[in-house]
Structures are given as structure tokens and as C-alpha cells.
Amino acid sequence: MNPHRTKELYLAGLSLWIGLLVLPFVGFRQAALIAGVILSGGLLWSAAIRLSGSAGVSSRLRMLTDERTAQISRRLKPWRSFRPTTRERGVLGVILLACMIAGPLGMNNYMVDVLTLAGIYVVLALGLNIVVGMAGLLDLGYISFYAIGAYSYALLSTKLGVSFWMALPVGGLTAAVFGIALGVITLRLRGDYLAIVTLGFIQIVHLVLNNWDRVTNGPNGILNIGRPALGPFVFSQPIHFYYLILAIVLLTLLAVNRLNRSRIGRAWIAIREDEVAAQAMGVDTTRLKILAFALGAFWAGIAGVFFAGKFAFVSPESFTFFESVIVLSMVVLGGMGSIPGVVLGALIIVILPEVLREFAGYRMLVFGAALVLMMIFRPQGLIGNPRRRVELQPGDEAAMTRGRSEA
């Protein structure tokens, strides 16, 4: 049979299949609409491919993405080989910093608030990147440390009147202690078990926050948390909080950058690539895995304290598994283990839904689909870490297993 004909039949079958699957949930008209969209989209796509003269939708798709990547990287080549001197780098940094400082001055409060939120998520994503991206431990309960930080400050402020600046390290350290506890418990678990235990952990934290009324005030949350203040100056305007989170983001960036290049960072990468081999090479995997949990949790705790200070209100609502998935999406979208990638991922995921307000309801749907599609088509993320890319190529992994079994 004509290959194009088979492809069209395949597309028709696919759209019919999806239409049937969604039929009981969305009703006849919507199902027909969805099937129609898939069919027409697929036909357009295959027509476009036929015009460019080749066969095989999926292989073509992969080739196309590869080609495009190659094209982009060719175009970027002069930039890649651009190795700025320390001085040039300093100038670039100063320009960027000046933009970040001066930029929001011309914006309205709403935009500044969005940027502040983006800042919180950048800190969270950078912290999760330590655990997932660098050390390769899939932690789905990461948001519980954010919750612990936020509640630490909320309680310290409302019950003991502790100031924001005192609470910042205390909240971070409290979260880190919980991180160490979780790390010790899950030490012996492999990737997928770790994921489910951390998932259980966030569930437990959520239950405790909801039910321990005497301390956490249950689902109503804690109100009237003290705002940060410097002497007589009290942080009250959105722009004040923007500069505060900017400072925290810069501090986080500095810390994770140093970590990434340190002995510890390299050891984490070794654990991520192959734990047994890393151990054989003398890496103290136990200590380093716990350290990854602790440091990741620390930054989440800091972000949590800031969150409580900014909104002056915390409730269990803000710390769900969905939040964890959102932060994970940021890390995955940007590129696991790549610091600029993670920052970009966080910015995209916070700012894009604000721009596309009318599709707000579809946000989580899109994130879910994005996680799947990223894993299939671009596992290294938007700005991949070059080392990580080699590791994630499916073909190479297969080749490695082949090599292993032959050896």
C-alpha cells in the first residue's frame, strides 16, 4: 500500500481512538472536536513533512528536532566559543544586575509581585536542582521543606516575636534538619522507592499541618505574621520584597554555583551517574546523599521564611504535592543539573501562565503533558548540561547495557 495512505489511516485510527477514549468524559461534541483537532493537525503535519520529501512521522520528527538543535547550536557556535575574560564577565554581570535592579522600578505592583513570586520559585528550583539534578535523587516531597520553613517563621513570629532576620537562618536550618532526617530514612532506597517515600512524606506533613490545630491552627492557617524590618524601615511595598528576594536569589546562585564546581558537586554527579561506581572510587555516598537532602531543604526553608514574611499568612493549602510537581517541572524543563537552565525554567513556568491568563485552568494539564513530552523529546531540558546530555541519550544507555552484558 501507498505509505502515505497508511499514514493517513493510522492518523484516522489514532484520532478515532482518542475520541472514543474521551467520549464518556467530555460528551459527544467535544470528543468529536478533539478527534477532529488531532486528525487535522496530524494531516497538516504529515503534509508538511511530505512536502519536505521524506517518510516516517516519528523518525522524521526526531530528525527534525535534532536538525533544529544542530542548526541552533551552529548558529550559537561563535557564542559557545566566546570565553569571556574575568573582566568581560564582570561587565556582563554588572549589566544584568543593573537590569534586575532598575527594571522593576518602571513596572506596576502586579508585575513586581509576579517577579517576586518568580524569585521564590527560582530559589526553590535551585534547591531542588541540588537534590534531583546534581545528586540524582528524585525527591517529590520537596515542598514539605518549604512548608517547614514557612511555618517556622510563622510560629516564631506570632508566638515568640522573633524577627525575620533571625528566622531566616533558623527556618533554613530547621528545614535542613528535617531534610537530614528524611535523607537518613531513605538512604538505602533506590530512585523509584525514594520517589514514593518522599511523596508519602509530603502527605504526612500536610496531614500534620491540617490536623495539629493547637500549633498550626489547622486548615485556617496562621495570620498576622510579622513583616521583615530593618530598624525603623518596614518592608511593605511589593518592590521592597522584590529587592529582598533578589538578594536571596543572588545568594542562592552564588552558593549553588560554588557547590556545583566543588569536590562535593562532582561527587554528587558521580553518584547520579552510577552510585556503585562512585562508592568504589571512594566517594562517601552516605554522607553526600544526606548532604544533598540537607542543602536542598535548607534553600527551601529560606524560600519558605520569605514566603511567610511576604504574605504574612500561611496555610496548608499552599504546600501540596502539586506545588512539588510544579517545582519539579521547572527543573526538568530548564534542564536537570544545569543552573542557568533551572533559572530559566522557573521564570518560564511562573511568568508564562500570567501572560496566558485565560488558559489558567489548563495549567496543570499542560505541566503534566510537558513532563512527559520533555522526557521523550528533550530529556536534557531547554538549556542542557552537556555532560548530562550524554547520559540521557536513550541510544547510548542501550549501548552501555549491551556493552555491559557482553563484557
Next chain:
Amino acid sequence: MLLQQIVNGLALGAVYALLALGYTMVYGILELINFAHGEIYMIGAYLGILLLTFFTVVGLTQNHLVLSLFLVFVGSALFCAGYGLTLERVAYRPLRHANRLSPLISAIGMSIFLQNYVMLAQGSTDKVFPHILNPEPIIILGVPVGPIQIFIILTSIVLMIGLHLFVRKTRLGKAMRATAQDKRMAGLVGIDINRVIAITFVIGSILASAAGVMVAMYYGLVNFSIGYGAGIKAFTAAVLGGIGNIPGAMLGGLILGLVESLGASYLSSEYKDVFAFLILIGVLILRPSGLLGEKTPEKV
């Protein structure tokens, strides 16, 4: 009181066991936690309500109650099988040779996607099971027991025996066991691995759909988020019994159901969801191979 809680626990445990079988079979073959399995169960529960509502509107339920209930189970199973197949094809098959984290993240993505798809299509409020069943409690040994609970326990037993026979006695079951033992060798002796994996997902989804419909009947309410909690608990049951081990999943499910039901009534009902996690963490630390599982060395 105690006896009643035990019956409740057994009914709950039977549901967990049916779900746990899906986790354990997929894990046995792919070494992958199918995070979206709980969502298939949730979809099954929704389909139970949607189909029954449909049959009531058409007028079938009023005249042929048993037939329409049977059709609800079959219809839900068919659709769930379709969802399971599609799930495997879209989210897992392309990643079969990828690095370990990739299929996990893809599975989480699929779970989020399916939850939100159902929420967008059906709304975030609870859906109510049509009031067509209002059975009188049966008195057994002086204890009133709901017929639906007995129905759940009996149906689960039948399904589990069926699964056991399928895996042990049929050619396809043998192929499944072979694939679970060694995928490459199974492929070399002529087993179509892709087909076996697809069938595993279909069977798991059918069991999950049965569990979903029965839970919808039992509680009378479903919500788009029920798959998440039930999924974790069923996974706990699978780990408790020994992951990859089919009788283990059944045993684990029953134990978990009993613990939860007794714990909720005698210890604390607010924290009843915590018991499952404590069991999970305890088992993973003290006996990672589970009650009936064999110890497997980590492959290097």
C-alpha cells in the same frame, strides 16, 4: 464493632489488593512504578458513575438492574483497558531504554495530566453514584454487614483467582512470567515483549477499573483526586507483599486494609492515612523484599 471493622477492612483491603496487582505486575516486568495507575482506578470509578447514569437515562437500569450493573463493569473495564494501553504506548514505551529517572518523571507527568483532564472535563466537585442500590444490611453472626462489602470481597476473590490461573496456566501467562524474569531472553525465544507488556497494562487496568467501580458503589462519591491517595496505598500494599510478587500483592492489600480500618477506629481517624506510609517506610527499611518477596541483589 470489631467484627464490623474487620469486614470493612477486608473490603477496603480487597480494593487495595486489586490495585496493588497492577503495580506489582508492571513493576515485575518493567521495574517501573506506574504512578498513573491510581488515575486509571479513578477513571474507572468515574466511568462506573457515568455509565450507570447513562443506563438509567436510557431506562435499562429500571428494568434490568443486574444486567446494567454487569454492563457498567464491562464498559468501565473496556475503557480503562484503552486508557492503560494508550498510557503505556505514549508515556512508557518510548522511554524503555532511557535513564532511570526519565520514565518516573514521565509517569508523574501522566498522572498529573490524567487528574487534570478528568477535573476539567467533569468538574472538581464530588460526583455522586446514582441511588439505585439501597440494600438492607445482612446479619452475619449478629453483626450487620453491608451486601456491597460482601460483593466487593467476593468479586475481588474471583478476579484474583482468575488472574492467578491466567498467570500460572495459560501460554500468555507463561510468557508474562518469562518476560518478568529476563526480557532479553524472553525476546530471544520468540516472545513478543511489546505485546506482553501491553497485555500486562491491560490486565492491570481492568483490575483497577473493577476496584474503581466498586469503590464508587461503596462510598457513593468519587472525586478526580481519589487516585492519588489510593495509588500510594496500593503501592504500599505491593511493597509490603514483595514487589513483583502476585500473591504478595493480595496479602499486602488485605493487611493494609485491615490496619487502616482498625487504626482509624481504635487509634486516630484523622491520621489514618499516615499508617500506610509508616508501614511503607518500615517495610522498606526493615525488609525491603517484602513479606513474600525474594531478595534480589542490585544489578550493576
